[in-house]
Amino acid sequence: MKFVTRTAGAAALAGLVALAGIGQAQAADISISGSSMLFPLEQVWSQAYMKSHPGTHISVASTGSGFGISNAANGNITIGASDAYLTRDLKKRYPSLVSIPVAFEDTQVIYNIPGLSKGTALRIDGPTLARIYMGKIRFWNDKALRALNPDVTFPHSRIKVIHRADASGTTFVFTDYLSQTSKKWNEEIGRDLSPAWPVGSGYNGSDAVVAAVMSTPGAIGYVGLGWINEYHLDSMALKNLDGYFVKGSVKTIQAAGKAALHDPTFPDDFNQSMVWKLHGKDVYPDANFEFWMVSTSLPGSTMKDVKKLIFWALTKGQASKYTVKTGFAPLPFTPLKPRLNKILNHILPGNSVNIESGG
Amino acid sequence: MAVPEHDQGDTLLSHGDHRPPAVAPLSFLVPDMSDAAESPASSPSGLPSESALKSLRRTTHTQILRSERIFQLALRLGGVFILLLFATVLGVSVVEAWPSIEKFGWSFLWNPTWNPHRHIFGAWTYLVGTFWVTGIALLFAIPIAILSALFLSDYAPKWLVGGVSTLMEMLAGIPSIVFGAFGIIFVVPLMRDHVEPALANTLGRHFDFFSGDAMGYGILSAGLVVGIMVIPLVATVTRDSLIMVPRETVEAAYALGSTKAEMVYFVKLPAVMPGIIGSVILGFGRALGETMAVLLLIGNQASVPTSIQDVGYTISSLLANTFTYAVIDPLFSAAEIELGLILLVISLVVNTLGRELLLKLMGGRLAGSVGGG
Numbered sequence: 001m002k003f004v005t006r007t008a009g010a011a012a013l014a015g016l017v018a019l020a021g022i023g024q025a026q027a028a029d030i031s032i033s034g035s036s037m038l039f040p041l042e043q044v045w046s047q048a049y050m051k052s053h054p055g056t057h058i059s060v061a062s063t064g065s066g067f068g069i070s071n072a073a074n075g076n077i078t079i080g081a082s083d084a085y086l087t088r089d090l091k092k093r094y095p096s097l098v099s100i101p102v103a104f105e106d107t108q109v110i111y112n113i114p115g116l117s118k119g120t121a122l123r124i125d126g127p128t129l130a131r132i133y134m135g136k137i138r139f140w141n142d143k144a145l146r147a148l149n150p151d152v153t154f155p156h157s158r159i160k161v162i163h164r165a166d167a168s169g170t171t172f173v174f175t176d177y178l179s180q181t182s183k184k185w186n187e188e189i190g191r192d193l194s195p196a197w198p199v200g201s202g203y204n205g206s207d208a209v210v211a212a213v214m215s216t217p218g219a220i221g222y223v224g225l226g227w228i229n230e231y232h233l234d235s236m237a238l239k240n241l242d243g244y245f246v247k248g249s250v251k252t253i254q255a256a257g258k259a260a261l262h263d264p265t266f267p268d269d270f271n272q273s274m275v276w277k278l279h280g281k282d283v284y285p286d287a288n289f290e291f292w293m294v295s296t297s298l299p300g301s302t303m304k305d306v307k308k309l310i311f312w313a314l315t316k317g318q319a320s321k322y323t324v325k326t327g328f329a330p331l332p333f334t335p336l337k338p339r340l341n342k343i344l345n346h347i348l349p350g351n352s353v354n355i356e357s358g359g
Numbered sequence: 360m361a362v363p364e365h366d367q368g369d370t371l372l373s374h375g376d377h378r379p380p381a382v383a384p385l386s387f388l389v390p391d392m393s394d395a396a397e398s399p400a401s402s403p404s405g406l407p408s409e410s411a412l413k414s415l416r417r418t419t420h421t422q423i424l425r426s427e428r429i430f431q432l433a434l435r436l437g438g439v440f441i442l443l444l445f446a447t448v449l450g451v452s453v454v455e456a457w458p459s460i461e462k463f464g465w466s467f468l469w470n471p472t473w474n475p476h477r478h479i480f481g482a483w484t485y486l487v488g489t490f491w492v493t494g495i496a497l498l499f500a501i502p503i504a505i506l507s508a509l510f511l512s513d514y515a516p517k518w519l520v521g522g523v524s525t526l527m528e529m530l531a532g533i534p535s536i537v538f539g540a541f542g543i544i545f546v547v548p549l550m551r552d553h554v555e556p557a558l559a560n561t562l563g564r565h566f567d568f569f570s571g572d573a574m575g576y577g578i579l580s581a582g583l584v585v586g587i588m589v590i591p592l593v594a595t596v597t598r599d600s601l602i603m604v605p606r607e608t609v610e611a612a613y614a615l616g617s618t619k620a621e622m623v624y625f626v627k628l629p630a631v632m633p634g635i636i637g638s639v640i641l642g643f644g645r646a647l648g649e650t651m652a653v654l655l656l657i658g659n660q661a662s663v664p665t666s667i668q669d670v671g672y673t674i675s676s677l678l679a680n681t682f683t684y685a686v687i688d689p690l691f692s693a694a695e696i697e698l699g700l701i702l703l704v705i706s707l708v709v710n711t712l713g714r715e716l717l718l719k720l721m722g723g724r725l726a727g728s729v730g731g732g
Contacts, residue, residue: 063683064683064684065684066683066684066685066686066687067683067684067686069687070686070687090687093687158572160572160574165654165659165676165680165681166680166681166684167680167681167683167684167685189474189476190476190477191476192475192476193684194475194680194681194684195474195475195476196472196473196474196475196476196661197660197661198662199660199662200660200670201574201576201577201658201659201660201670202658202659202660202670202672202680203658203659204654204655204659204679204680208655211543212576215547215548215575216551216574216575218572
């Protein structure tokens with residue numbers, strides 16, 4: 001059901017938000033738009049929040065991370081949702097924006113190998129994955145894959161590379177992992193929401209990627225945690241910074257998130273990739289924060305409402321009935337009051353919020 | 360009788376028996392005319408007096424002239440609006456595309472690299488993909504469309520013609536996303552499991568152009584589905600022009616001893632050539648701009664296809680996929696708008712050339728009445 005809402009809602013509301021967003025000016029009126037990945041979570045959040053905070057109206061729309069970032073910066077919408085953090089380029093272009101992490105997601109590698117029984121544990125590392133996506137490894141029984149999986153007998157069948165065609169945060173996180181682990185990928189393609197794919201075929205949306213991988217023998221593709229759970233897909237274990245092969249799950253993504261939140265070198269606005277940076281046995285190396293982009297030049301009264309909403313989202317909103325149910329891993333902010341305090345009272349301007357009292 | 364000085368409204372009133380016409384031209388624009396018409400009719404002699412007639416003529420003349428002017432003005436506004444609309448679309452596109460036009464110049468057209476990450480943009484792969492899909496679609500659609508049009512105009516039994524024609528017209532009105540979905544559930548598996556392996560095992564043994572990994576998605580599937588969408592367009596216009604071939608011409612062919620097939624092939628087909636060309640141009644425009652069905656089927660990969668089984672990318676599907684993201688970077692969005700501009704120019708050029716060709720082939724007669732590019 002969730003996935004029906006994801007796509008149908010995205011299509012239906014894409015046009016509406018532009019209208020809804022432009023006219024908004026009233027005090028307790030918040031418009032959120034952007035990432036299609038975050039959209040289902042924002043929907044349940046806004047419903048729950050409007051119920052417990054009468055007088056506040058939140059409109060949510062799925063328009064793509066790019067739209068979210070640019071329109072949050074120019075004031076068309078209150079909050080821009082994005083799967084990608086603000087890179088140096090974006091920061092330069094939109095200096096007024098700050099990023100607030102609101103949930104964890106990840107990108108996992110799915111496959112359809114003829115003759116391989118379901119539930120076979122496959123392992124892969126960044127350089128091998130990058131070579132597959134660059135068209136250098138063309139068959140499933142390539143020696144690099146056999147070396148990583150000595151117990152598995154691969155068929156001699158062509159690898160059919162599948163990727164996203166639309167600009168997508170999932171792609172950003174996926175290519176981030178490839179860029180961090182493969183020098184060649186970093187030099188030739190880099191990380192982007194819509195990179196110049198050397199090989200493969202592209203599909204519009206994660207649902208289409210799942211469908212294409214499932215229907216194409218020999219296919220390899222990538223989607224987020226929500227789709228893995230929804231369709232009970234097998235995903236590959238990825239090699240992390242400490243050399244462990246970890247499969248993506250709520251637990252391993254949270255392990256990555258915890259490592260990031262506890263890491264004192266990690267910036268307070270979390271405006272940094274957490275891919276391939278974190279140590280730990282259980283850390284999934286291709287997890288990411290989902291962000292809300294807020295412009296620091298919002299009017300004072302709006303900022304007050306936004307802060308209240310962010311505080312609620314980062315505490316009560318992290319309950320698994322909202323996050324895990326819609327395919328995300330919760331942020332462990334409740335035990336991390338100093339981090340939360342910094343976000344609400346230092347990064348965002350305006351009156352301070354007392355994080356001890358409920359939202 | 361005085362020579363009419365003005366326009367039709369004037370002549371109508373100056374001729375005949377000096378009575379206002381029963382229905383004045385544009386009477387709906389002149390509500391108070393009935394009042395003016397009644398007063399002379401009520402004169403005792405039954406004939407209107409000269410002065411009453413004069414004043415009547417003057418008032419109705421000025422009223423009709425005024426309404427005529429208003430009507431003309433409205434029409435002119437409509438025409439000007441079209442011009443303005445076109446100029447606005449073109450102007451805004453050029454202004455928005457300017458950063459890209461300025462930076463890449465003509466090389467934008469043949470540069471095969473499209474890399475937003477490195478700010479290098481070139482249209483080549485998308486142009487090639489667009490022409491592949493359009494080409495496959497037309498190659499597939501034109502023969503089928505002409506055959507079905509000939510069947511409907513000359514061979515089909517009467518009871519079948521109405522039904523099939525209606526179905527064909529309905530096909531032309533189905534939204535493209537429906538064809539796209541049909542492509543995914545029917546054409547893609549058919550290509551992947553049967554057609555593409557068969558092609559690779561026969562023609563593919565001798566020509567690399569037909570071999571490849573059977574994937575289903577790609578230029579072949581996209582081209583065929585767009586072709587299906589073009590068939591009704593070409594077929595209906597061709598059928599309409601076949602029906603319009605004069606009976607005398609057909610009978611002359613029979614009188615000279617042609618068989619039915621000879622008549623169709625040597626007389627009817629050459630006679631409707633302009634109509635066919637016009638409909639093909641229409642179909643070309645449709646195939647060129649088709650977005651949703653292509654996006655679902657082509658595999659959206661920016662590489663130049665070397666085999667009919669390869670995936671590709673068209674201009675319109677690239678815009679649909681990435682334009683919302685491109686707005687984040689001025690050069691990126693400029694490059695995408697420039698792509699849109701290229702599409703616009705191509706269809707303009709094709710339509711103009713098509714029109715010229717039509718005029719030439721028809722030797723000036725009937726120009727624009729059949730097909731009309």
